[in-house]
Amino acid sequence: MSYVVEMLNIRKEFPGIVANDNISLSLKTGEIHALLGENGAGKSTLMGVLFGMYQPEKGVIKVRGEEVRITNPNVATRLGIGMVHQHFKLVDNFTVTENIILGSEPIKGLVIDIDSAAKRIEELSKSYGLNVDPHAKIEDISVGMQQRVEILKMLYREAEVLIFDEPTAVLTPSEIDELMKIMRNLINEGKSIIIITHKLKEIKAVADRCTVIRRGKSIGTVDVAETSTEQLAEMMVGRHVSFKVDKKESTPGDVVLKIDSLSVKNNRKVLALKDFSLEVRAGEIVGIAGVDGNGQTELVEAITGLRKADSGSVKLNGEEIIALPIRDRIEKGIGHIPEDRQKRGLVLDYTLESNMVLEVYNKKPFAKYGLLNEQEMKKYANNILENFDVRSGKGGASITRTLSGGNQQKAIIGREIELNPKLLIAVQPTRGLDVGSIEYIHKRLIEHRDKGNAVLLVSLELDEVLQLSDRIAAINNGELIGVVNASETNENEVGLMMAGVNKERNV
Amino acid sequence: MRNAIVSLIAIILGLIAGGILMLFIGSNPLEGYMYLLQGAFMTTKRIGDTLATATPLIFTGLSVAFAFRTGLFNIGASGQMLIGGLCASAVGLTYDFSRPVLLLAMIAAGILGGALWAFLPGLLKAKFNVHEVVATIMMNWIAYWTVYYVVPGYFKGEFLETESKKLPEKATLKVQFLTDMFDGSYINLGIFLGIISVVIIAFIINKTTLGFELKAVGFNRHAAEYAGMRVNRNIILSMVISGALAGLGGVAMYTGNASSIQIGILPFQGYDGIAVALLGNNTPFGVFFAAILFGILYSGTGFMNAMTEIPPELANTIIAIIIYFAATSVLIHRLVNKFWKRGSEGNVNDVPAAKKGEA
Amino acid sequence: GGKEDASTNNGGGDKKKNDLKVGMVTDAGTIDDKSFNQGTWEGILKAKDELGVQTKYLKPSGTTEADYLKEIGNLYDAGYKFIVTPGFKFETAVFKAQDNYKDAKFVIIDGNPHSGDFNPVVKENTVSIFFAEHQAGFLAGVATALELKEGEAGFIGGMEIPPVQKFNWGFQQGIKYANENMGTKIGMKKENFIYQGSFDNVAAGGQIAASMFDRGVNVIHAAAGGVGVGAIKEAVNRVKAGENVWIVGVDVDQYEDGKYDGDKSVILTSAVKNIDQSAFDMIKDELDGKFQGGKTLMFDAKNDGVGITAENPNLSDDTSSKVKEVYEKVKSGEIEVKSEQGDLFK
Amino acid sequence: MWTIIEQIFPYAIAFTIPLLITALGGLFSERSGVVNIGLEGLMVIGAFSSALTVHYLNDKWASHTMVLWAGLFAAIVAGILFAALHAFASINLSANQIISGTAINLIATALTIFLARNMTGSGNIRVSGFSPKTIHGVADIPVIGPLFFTKTYPTTWFILIILFASTFILYKMKFGLRLRSCGEFPQAAEAAGINVRRIRYAGVLISGAFAGLGGAIIILTYAGEFTGTVSGLGFLALASLIFGQWRPLGILAATFFFGFASTIANVSQVIPELSVIPPILLKIFPYVVTLIALVVFSKSSQAPKAVGEPFDSAKR
Ligand SMILES: Nc1ncnc2c1ncn2[C@@H]1O[C@H](COP(=O)(O)OP(=O)(O)OP(=O)(O)O)[C@@H](O)[C@H]1O
Numbered sequence A: 001m002s003y004v005v006e007m008l009n010i011r012k013e014f015p016g017i018v019a020n021d022n023i024s025l026s027l028k029t030g031e032i033h034a035l036l037g038e039n040g041a042g043k044s045t046l047m048g049v050l051f052g053m054y055q056p057e058k059g060v061i062k063v064r065g066e067e068v069r070i071t072n073p074n075v076a077t078r079l080g081i082g083m084v085h086q087h088f089k090l091v092d093n094f095t096v097t098e099n100i101i102l103g104s105e106p107i108k109g110l111v112i113d114i115d116s117a118a119k120r121i122e123e124l125s126k127s128y129g130l131n132v133d134p135h136a137k138i139e140d141i142s143v144g145m146q147q148r149v150e151i152l153k154m155l156y157r158e159a160e161v162l163i164f165d166e167p168t169a170v171l172t173p174s175e176i177d178e179l180m181k182i183m184r185n186l187i188n189e190g191k192s193i194i195i196i197t198h199k200l201k202e203i204k205a206v207a208d209r210c211t212v213i214r215r216g217k218s219i220g221t222v223d224v225a226e227t228s229t230e231q232l233a234e235m236m237v238g239r240h241v242s243f244k245v246d247k248k249e250s251t252p253g254d255v256v257l258k259i260d261s262l263s264v265k266n267n268r269k270v271l272a273l274k275d276f277s278l279e280v281r282a283g284e285i286v287g288i289a290g291v292d293g294n295g296q297t298e299l300v301e302a303i304t305g306l307r308k309a310d311s312g313s314v315k316l317n318g319e320e321i322i323a324l325p326i327r328d329r330i331e332k333g334i335g336h337i338p339e340d341r342q343k344r345g346l347v348l349d350y351t352l353e354s355n356m357v358l359e360v361y362n363k364k365p366f367a368k369y370g371l372l373n374e375q376e377m378k379k380y381a382n383n384i385l386e387n388f389d390v391r392s393g394k395g396g397a398s399i400t401r402t403l404s405g406g407n408q409q410k411a412i413i414g415r416e417i418e419l420n421p422k423l424l425i426a427v428q429p430t431r432g433l434d435v436g437s438i439e440y441i442h443k444r445l446i447e448h449r450d451k452g453n454a455v456l457l458v459s460l461e462l463d464e465v466l467q468l469s470d471r472i473a474a475i476n477n478g479e480l481i482g483v484v485n486a487s488e489t490n491e492n493e494v495g496l497m498m499a500g501v502n503k504e505r506n507v
Numbered sequence B: 001m002r003n004a005i006v007s008l009i010a011i012i013l014g015l016i017a018g019g020i021l022m023l024f025i026g027s028n029p030l031e032g033y034m035y036l037l038q039g040a041f042m043t044t045k046r047i048g049d050t051l052a053t054a055t056p057l058i059f060t061g062l063s064v065a066f067a068f069r070t071g072l073f074n075i076g077a078s079g080q081m082l083i084g085g086l087c088a089s090a091v092g093l094t095y096d097f098s099r100p101v102l103l104l105a106m107i108a109a110g111i112l113g114g115a116l117w118a119f120l121p122g123l124l125k126a127k128f129n130v131h132e133v134v135a136t137i138m139m140n141w142i143a144y145w146t147v148y149y150v151v152p153g154y155f156k157g158e159f160l161e162t163e164s165k166k167l168p169e170k171a172t173l174k175v176q177f178l179t180d181m182f183d184g185s186y187i188n189l190g191i192f193l194g195i196i197s198v199v200i201i202a203f204i205i206n207k208t209t210l211g212f213e214l215k216a217v218g219f220n221r222h223a224a225e226y227a228g229m230r231v232n233r234n235i236i237l238s239m240v241i242s243g244a245l246a247g248l249g250g251v252a253m254y255t256g257n258a259s260s261i262q263i264g265i266l267p268f269q270g271y272d273g274i275a276v277a278l279l280g281n282n283t284p285f286g287v288f289f290a291a292i293l294f295g296i297l298y299s300g301t302g303f304m305n306a307m308t309e310i311p312p313e314l315a316n317t318i319i320a321i322i323i324y325f326a327a328t329s330v331l332i333h334r335l336v337n338k339f340w341k342r343g344s345e346g347n348v349n350d351v352p353a354a355k356k357g358e359a
Numbered sequence C: 001g002g003k004e005d006a007s008t009n010n011g012g013g014d015k016k017k018n019d020l021k022v023g024m025v026t027d028a029g030t031i032d033d034k035s036f037n038q039g040t041w042e043g044i045l046k047a048k049d050e051l052g053v054q055t056k057y058l059k060p061s062g063t064t065e066a067d068y069l070k071e072i073g074n075l076y077d078a079g080y081k082f083i084v085t086p087g088f089k090f091e092t093a094v095f096k097a098q099d100n101y102k103d104a105k106f107v108i109i110d111g112n113p114h115s116g117d118f119n120p121v122v123k124e125n126t127v128s129i130f131f132a133e134h135q136a137g138f139l140a141g142v143a144t145a146l147e148l149k150e151g152e153a154g155f156i157g158g159m160e161i162p163p164v165q166k167f168n169w170g171f172q173q174g175i176k177y178a179n180e181n182m183g184t185k186i187g188m189k190k191e192n193f194i195y196q197g198s199f200d201n202v203a204a205g206g207q208i209a210a211s212m213f214d215r216g217v218n219v220i221h222a223a224a225g226g227v228g229v230g231a232i233k234e235a236v237n238r239v240k241a242g243e244n245v246w247i248v249g250v251d252v253d254q255y256e257d258g259k260y261d262g263d264k265s266v267i268l269t270s271a272v273k274n275i276d277q278s279a280f281d282m283i284k285d286e287l288d289g290k291f292q293g294g295k296t297l298m299f300d301a302k303n304d305g306v307g308i309t310a311e312n313p314n315l316s317d318d319t320s321s322k323v324k325e326v327y328e329k330v331k332s333g334e335i336e337v338k339s340e341q342g343d344l345f346k
Numbered sequence D: 001m002w003t004i005i006e007q008i009f010p011y012a013i014a015f016t017i018p019l020l021i022t023a024l025g026g027l028f029s030e031r032s033g034v035v036n037i038g039l040e041g042l043m044v045i046g047a048f049s050s051a052l053t054v055h056y057l058n059d060k061w062a063s064h065t066m067v068l069w070a071g072l073f074a075a076i077v078a079g080i081l082f083a084a085l086h087a088f089a090s091i092n093l094s095a096n097q098i099i100s101g102t103a104i105n106l107i108a109t110a111l112t113i114f115l116a117r118n119m120t121g122s123g124n125i126r127v128s129g130f131s132p133k134t135i136h137g138v139a140d141i142p143v144i145g146p147l148f149f150t151k152t153y154p155t156t157w158f159i160l161i162i163l164f165a166s167t168f169i170l171y172k173m174k175f176g177l178r179l180r181s182c183g184e185f186p187q188a189a190e191a192a193g194i195n196v197r198r199i200r201y202a203g204v205l206i207s208g209a210f211a212g213l214g215g216a217i218i219i220l221t222y223a224g225e226f227t228g229t230v231s232g233l234g235f236l237a238l239a240s241l242i243f244g245q246w247r248p249l250g251i252l253a254a255t256f257f258f259g260f261a262s263t264i265a266n267v268s269q270v271i272p273e274l275s276v277i278p279p280i281l282l283k284i285f286p287y288v289v290t291l292i293a294l295v296v297f298s299k300s301s302q303a304p305k306a307v308g309e310p311f312d313s314a315k316r
């Protein structure tokens, strides 16, 4: 049997932590190999080692049977290894072509031969069905297309082994489908793929084999076809995981949030939300289903006050809040789990403690006459961190930047739920989290609902919307397409509505 | 604590480098430094002078550090000092209140002047995202020319074209008991204002909700906005406080250490404030000690020059080298960490990376 | 007051070592300013060479009275008890120092100690020195007019401070005198008599000189430190390009600064004040036990304290001899040069 | 008014050129992702080394123009050496770039005077530099001739060539693409196999070379004397860089604006038409206009996104 890549007994340490402890992974030629593990298990690190970004303390890497030392990404590229990183490595104000050729530019005379590069990219794009405009600027194209640019980057460098680190975390369902198709195309062209994902469904859909790691250690490699998602999850977390979201029938109360004919402009001064109306009642979760960039961001920002509305009204418990400053809205009972946790949700250079009181630091008992009470802040923060199992090196005193993404997310969710808001707006609350954490967070969101609060859930993951919501509002191109009861609908129907097909079945 | 050690090592390395320079010109470094210390401390008068020399630096250091802590780089302390000094001098030369009232009015005017000069860059930063480095550089020159024309125009001395009319005795920060205590030194009330400011700023940064907000805005203005803080107001407020401190520095400088305002000169203390802030790790008490150190260097260097063949320029070179070592303190940090393994990596600088054009 | 013994022949070769330690504190600007700092220091160095005194200069970190006093204190504590300070900005500092350090001697050049009220108080341990810059300017004006016969004159000053103003006013009077009494036709316009406002903006010096030259001025008296350097440079450029323009230097013989094409120079003449000599003389007096404490000395034409450079190939013999005549008249008081603005330009 | 402009123009250009080349150096540094607030100090270093070189070489080959070019070359070398200090601190050590730049400023001003005094005996080094020449023939072309071909320095043309070469390099060549990517998103550059540190070194060293050149040109054209300072022109260059929106031609416009406005302000006293305007207004005019312009352009800031951020490949 031929392995294109063999990583044997890899050990990689970071200060204070062994990220990879004696991990082995072998990639067969022409297979899609999934790498599964909890947040912080060491997946990205392992791939970083393969791509030459980290040097392992121990272990051997063989490529096509030969032992190699991959000292930097260039070596990896020369060995035919390419990587699509979890966070895209694209220069925003460069064109697609410029991004792709960066680092291996074709030269004609003194200047870069942009034209021939663009032509070659166009051809590649066509032959793999990627549909990318080589002259577009990155900042102008969708996230899905950006990912295809990343794939083109590898293909342009004639990579044989492609590594995808959580490629679907930022994609819409249809983009995910498309990516799966592209991956199969790639395999057909003779490439081999390693994919990191937290979504077991995707592993089942495309992967041939799956290697599971937990806390830096190998758990094993399995044939995907012979393993159920439940088994995979258990290998990963080390205990049984329930995928069913347990929830009682909702008992909706008074209208908490009433949005009326709301129109909002986006950064480019174009109406991104048009005449949008929606109600969310106490004791129910309303999910917004929609493809990324269809006005969700603007909707949420208009409700929370981060963005000025163009026209329309937003009422909280019957009171108009459209013109109120952000702080007043928070005080009136709006909680917000933001889309971008590092940009909006956290002051990364603050301690966890400070971040836990980010919205209430000026309230009693944390402050009196403008003076901070650190004792109280500590107590409050530690309570949240404990409740939500936020793991960090030094507890509340840790600088937030040092936490893993998943733990940062849990901290934000804990903070917002602890505020006990009458209306909780949760945007992509489980993005990038492992299934164990997802399970836990879903439970807390439902608990929050059951305490008689309203929850507005915005998620690009249809599964999550379907499972958590009591009612689902589909949004397309800034317009409300329709609202359906979660118990009476299915993936197909909501998918169609997300695509703009209105079934006239408003509830 | 570890930061303090790193600063200390930077100082020592700077002094060693200075010593090597002394050797290079054929002087004895030990002798040189001995005279330097004598120059700063030999008599009570010299101690007073050293403290007085440090005083404006305490203010400008605080000013820069405060802005730094809130994510802003105030390179305009010089201009703010000038305007603060101008406003205080204008009050001192114009009004004839009783002394306490007059001094309070002058201090208030200085604070206002400095604050006003920083308000505009703050406003431009908040409303239009104009980078404060450029804005404050421009404001420095505007201040320079304002003083240049306003002083001769309104507060002209009998002949002098290079400084304003001399302030009457009662309109200066000099007080008899200090002058007597320090044996005729020009130390003045400014040092007390400085100490008070250090305490107040430390208190604001560490213990108040205002400090919490300002730091949050400095580190991540998007998150601060998300949390309901008024970002624009905080940016302006931060610049205003920073400017007010520099303005106070101007008061200490022109109505305390001096008794007239100089024209045609941007006070170098404004730029030294950057160095002081840096060496003091942007903490108020660190700034205080760093300013005292600079005071010692500036104040002792004259005596060193007088007693040896070491030229006056050397003190500035030593200061510059110390700053470079402080700037490259990462290296020192690594060494310190090696010898002092405990906990995780320390925070190198309590300062958000200064970014341009974007915030 | 006047100075009796200011002849230039101060017994050279008097190489005996002595333990007088002479210190100097520089004013704003550096020791190399080609102006009063440098002039003073050169006088002190001459004393070191010829009289064997020990010397030292200190540079204050600022320009306030406190900065100056600090350096005076440093000199004093280091044993330098004969201290020379150039510039009127030392007036209040020396006022205090002469009381604080009663066993030290002070020489203040271009200024008078006072407490801030402009009432001069020259104590027994202090000599204050003034120069009749207006007379130097006057002679330079006469020389300029005589040499050029006709044309347009201008003046660039640094800051608008008394010594600079006096050069300016003297220069104007000199040209007027020549026009009225010696048949020259040199024009003067108000806008060509200006103060740049600093002593270091070289670029501005060049630009202003250029503007004046472009507007028909062909000789500029520059009394402006670095600003003057810019003006001289501009003149050199123009002369090299074939124009006929001149600069009248200041303080010291600036012939060297205006050199081009080997030995030629754009410096027509320089209005000089013998700062170095005055500093040297004071030291010499001290060594001879004749320190003139308490006096205010005036260095003027009478005691050859001011004048124009003795030798300058740009001035014809005829001009030189005529200027000499005028010089004698100034000396004798027959011609009186005013040191106030009066109806002159700025 | 036209004659006034004609007269002033060559001087404005002479004043502009050092600013231009220095700001252009800043452009390379910032486009690579490193803030260089030490431009002022690097100019001083360049001014010093050129003055010193010309001072010494003049003894051997008196007033040969090659001596002047040797002076410029020395300034470039010295600028690079000093910029290496900044590069080391901000690239290898991930130090705060503003602080490191400030240290460069302090070291430069202190050390050059110290050395000047020790090596030449005077803190001021006077040299005779380039002479402005009128280029006959083209100088007679109406409008353009008097403005651009009268009283020009050879260095002016040299710098303009560098300006256009820089534009070409930045936007057409491999190095430019890589440089810009390092300033925008160094992680992307690294992932593409680019050695970010090396590129940033190149950017910072180029800024040292250019700023050194800027300082030298001041001495060898309009100033003629090293006095230990370039009186804030380095900071003004930094402002021009931002005012010019990090683009070569923008910088050209911004620096020329400063050059022209300050020349006008300087000569206003001599020109009756201008002396009616209170001088303070003329003096603060360039600074006020810059502030206004920054407000106007603020919506479309082109600042390199990663400028000022230390690059640490381990950090994500
Ligand atoms: N550069 C680094 N410095 C220090 N520690 C690191 C670094 N990179 C990763 N780690 C640590 O190594 C461990 C593994 O991290 P890694 O990013 O590989 O996890 P992961 O499996 O990709 O997690 P996720 O699913 O959240 O992406 C984590 O505990 C993390 O804290």
Ligand SMILES: Nc1ncnc2c1ncn2[C@@H]1O[C@H](COP(=O)(O)OP(=O)(O)OP(=O)(O)O)[C@@H](O)[C@H]1O
Pocket: A039, A040, A044, A086, A166, A401, A402, A403, A404, A405, A406, A431, A432, A433, D315, D316
């Ligand atoms: N400055 C730092 N110091 C120490 N560790 C760091 C630092 N920056 C990042 N890390 C480590 O790198 C790891 C990966 O961080 P990252 O933000 O990619 O998290 P992630 O879990 O992979 O993200 P996501 O949840 O989006 O998948 C974290 O576990 C964190 O501990």
Ligand SMILES: [Mg+2]
Pocket: A043, A044, A045, A086, A165
């Ligand atoms: Mg990961």
Ligand SMILES: [Mg+2]
Pocket: A039, A086, A166, A405, A432
């Ligand atoms: Mg992850």
